[in-house]
Amino acid sequence: MTAVESANPSRSAKSEKHHWQLEVDLVERDECTEARARLFVNGRLLTGRGEARRKATDFDVPEIGDELAIGRALIDLGSRLVQSTAADIEAIEGKPVILFV
Numbered sequence: 001m002t003a004v005e006s007a008n009p010s011r012s013a014k015s016e017k018h019h020w021q022l023e024v025d026l027v028e029r030d031e032c033t034e035a036r037a038r039l040f041v042n043g044r045l046l047t048g049r050g051e052a053r054r055k056a057t058d059f060d061v062p063e064i065g066d067e068l069a070i071g072r073a074l075i076d077l078g079s080r081l082v083q084s085t086a087a088d089i090e091a092i093e094g095k096p097v098i099l100f101v
Contacts, residue, residue: 009066024070028062031055035069037077048077 021040026033031054039046048070052065082099089097
């Protein structure tokens with residue numbers, strides 16, 4: 001018996017595997033990098049967007065802009081996923097739900 005099972009005996013030991021597909025696209029224009037993250041799950045699409053801008057005085061290191069833009073897109077996507085989850089729970093419970101990130 002695992003620690004989770006002993007802490008919650010009603011939890012099933014059954015294991016399931018699910019596939020969620022995440023795609024991230026980057027577009028670089030001058031000193032701006034934009035990332036779009038798309039999550040496909042159960043026939044639904046959720047998207048997130050992030051941007052990074054390089055100042056004229058910054059070193060030209062494209063990987064840094066890519067990482068920052070992607071990180072921001074994933075944060076945006078994660079926030080939207082939590083909001084979607086709250087809406088799903090509200091539809092089931094019939095009352096407002098607040099989920100913290």
